[in-house]
Amino acid sequence: MKILLINGSPKSSISSSELLINALSEQLGSSNEYVTIRAMGLSKQEFLDGFTGVDAAVVVFPLYVDGIPSHLLRLLYESKDELKHIAPNVVIYAIANNGFYEGEQNTLALNMMRHFCNSADVQWGQGLGIGAGGMLSAAPIGAGPLKNIGAALKSFSHNINNKISKDNLFAQPNFPKLLYKLCVHLVWRQSARNNGLKRKDLYKRL
Amino acid sequence: MADILIVHDIDIKGLDLDKDKYAIFQASREVKPCVGCFGCWLKTPGKCVIKDSDSDFAATIPHMQEVIVISQLTFGGLSPNIKAVFDRSIGFILPFFCSIDGEMHHQQRYAKRPSLRYLLYAKNISDEEKATAQKLVKANALNLGADNYSIEFYDSAAKLLEGLK
Ligand SMILES: Cc1cc2nc3c(=O)[nH]c(=O)nc-3n(C[C@H](O)[C@H](O)[C@H](O)COP(=O)(O)O)c2cc1C
Numbered sequence: 438m439k440i441l442l443i444n445g446s447p448k449s450s451i452s453s454s455e456l457l458i459n460a461l462s463e464q465l466g467s468s469n470e471y472v473t474i475r476a477m478g479l480s481k482q483e484f485l486d487g488f489t490g491v492d493a494a495v496v497v498f499p500l501y502v503d504g505i506p507s508h509l510l511r512l513l514y515e516s517k518d519e520l521k522h523i524a525p526n527v528v529i530y531a532i533a534n535n536g537f538y539e540g541e542q543n544t545l546a547l548n549m550m551r552h553f554c555n556s557a558d559v560q561w562g563q564g565l566g567i568g569a570g571g572m573l574s575a576a577p578i579g580a581g582p583l584k585n586i587g588a589a590l591k592s593f594s595h596n597i598n599n600k601i602s603k604d605n606l607f608a609q610p611n612f613p614k615l616l617y618k619l620c621v622h623l624v625w626r627q628s629a630r631n632n633g634l635k636r637k638d639l640y641k642r643l
Numbered sequence: 644m645a646d647i648l649i650v651h652d653i654d655i656k657g658l659d660l661d662k663d664k665y666a667i668f669q670a671s672r673e674v675k676p677c678v679g680c681f682g683c684w685l686k687t688p689g690k691c692v693i694k695d696s697d698s699d700f701a702a703t704i705p706h707m708q709e710v711i712v713i714s715q716l717t718f719g720g721l722s723p724n725i726k727a728v729f730d731r732s733i734g735f736i737l738p739f740f741c742s743i744d745g746e747m748h749h750q751q752r753y754a755k756r757p758s759l760r761y762l763l764y765a766k767n768i769s770d771e772e773k774a775t776a777q778k779l780v781k782a783n784a785l786n787l788g789a790d791n792y793s794i795e796f797y798d799s800a801a802k803l804l805e806g807l808k
Contacts, residue, residue: 448679502729503782504720508676511723537747548775552718641688643702
């Protein structure tokens with residue numbers, strides 16, 4: 438199978454989406470051919486070209502304001518009428534990761550991906566929503582606090598490898614919510630300090 | 644001063660709106676996409692660091708009573724042009740988490756927050772997309788701390804404008 442992996446994070450630095458793509462392709466195994474593209478900065482044509490000869494595509498993106506990041510949404514919108522001609526048999530899967538703890542908060546964005554497939558008239562496979570995306574670099578995915586994520590990726594990749602359509606899956610790290618919150622707050626305060634800001638500056642009203 | 648903000652992705656030239664009451668923001672392709680840098684939280688709190696027509700958008704929201712969003716319904720959500728504006732507006736809220744009904748959300752930066760009114764247009768809107776959009780406005784209102792929100796659907800931008808007159 439030829440599988441297209443689309444990184445929908447606009448970040449130029451290492452993103453949670455990229456970590457998920459790496460862990461997913463490992464799970465999917467070495468018998469497939471993989472093509473990975475970053476959506477940010479692509480033209481519609483470059484985006485569509487990525488789908489040439491593809492059996493399955495996985496769109497991996499961060500949740501932005503309960504939806505799909507605008508640069509990726511634009512590419513999906515602009516490609517919807519031509520996609521079917523380029524990859525008539527493609528099955529589309531999606532992984533959304535979010536900053537809040539609960540993976541279920543990705544439900545609407547994954548629904549939007551399904552609506553995209555309906556509108557492009559291609560087959561929707563399955564969505565996977567992953568919470569506490571801020572800690573995906575805390576351990577190798579599949580180990581320690583990210584064991585849950587590894588397990589979810591395993592069933593998800595089984596469905597991709599067999600081009601199965603299923604209901605969405607959700608997961609978050611096996612790590613307490615309160616601790617996650619404290620860690621993220623610590624990271625915010627530290628980054629602000631590195632930017633020369635005081636704690637109270639973060640609360641500024643304009 | 645205007646206290647109703649209309650952010651839209653259509654041609655509203657023909658619409659004669661009272662400038663003392665309405666502030667209007669055209670969401671166009673020119674609005675650059677969010678790059679996920681969190682600068683609006685950690686570098687210039689409350690304001691997006693990208694320089695273009697959208698730079699000050701987030702800072703105008705707290706001065707409004709109401710934000711009216713006119714958008715093409717796209718896959719059950721907002722259009723790419725409107726979404727670019729929304730993605731770059733998270734400086735309106737704080738980076739810090741809180742818990743609402745057992746779910747994680749953000750703390751609010753501003754005490755006073757406008758209500759949200761979504762006017763969405765598209766041809767042949769399916770029930771499924773409608774249901775997603777109805778949940779979206781609710782989720783957006785929760786994260787943006789809007790106590791009041793509403794949503795209306797139209798089958799064209801022209802009909803929507805008729806309703807606005
Ligand atoms: C503009 C913007 C909007 C966001 N909106 C949400 C949101 O609505 N809910 C949420 O849980 N996280 C939200 N987040 C957090 C991201 O989803 C989270 O940081 C994610 O792990 C980033 O993934 P990435 O590293 O692959 O880009 C938002 C982040 C940004 C920059």
